[in-house]
Amino acid sequence: MTTHTAPTPRFDMIGIVVSDMATSVAFYRKLGLDFAEGAEQEPHVEVTLPGGLRFALDTETTIRSFMPEWQPPAGGGRIGLAFLCADAADVDAQYAALTAAGAGTELKPFDAFWGQRYATVLDPDGNGVDLFAPLAAGTPGA
Known part of the structure; x- marks a missing residue:
């Protein structure tokens, strides 16, 4: 009997939910993250960091599109x-x-x-x- 071991998941992305995409893109650009031109108008954006890890921003509207009851954490x-x-x-x-x-x-x-x-x-x-x-x-x- 052969045992199958599932592959280990690999940490791939850090995602943040933002209330204003344009403001957040501008902030993270000041820290050197290279978001594509026009990212300010997108509902989801991401950049690949050195080493392959991705950093993503999603609007609250994007999150609510698949989790209608989602609310920002208090505080x-x-x-x-x-x-x-x-x-x-x-x-x-x-x-x-x-x-x-x-x-x-x-x-x-x-x-x-x-x-x-x-x-x-x-x-x-x-x-x-x-x-x-x-x-x-x-x-x-x-």
Whole structure:
């Protein structure tokens, strides 16, 4: 008798439900994600990240098209993301640029005890987006 082992699923995509596609696409473009031209008008968009992982945005209307009763989670924050910056100064620069463009803020840049320059901005739907870089070579995130 032969035993069949099912293949192991592979982590393939991070998806976020957004209330305003154009605003969200603009925010994530500022962080270097290369959405196609015209993505602002689409109900679903995605980019393939280095290494093959996909990052997708879906409008609330898209989600309700197959889950009519779907409602955003109470209190905002649907997911947390983290972006590695070039260095500590870049954390401050990215934070300044994103907040100047209207991003909310959760944590102003600071030197964390675990060896990183660290800050958290909020995307247009209230999701935490961490910005970090090692303070010195050999620290976490290096």
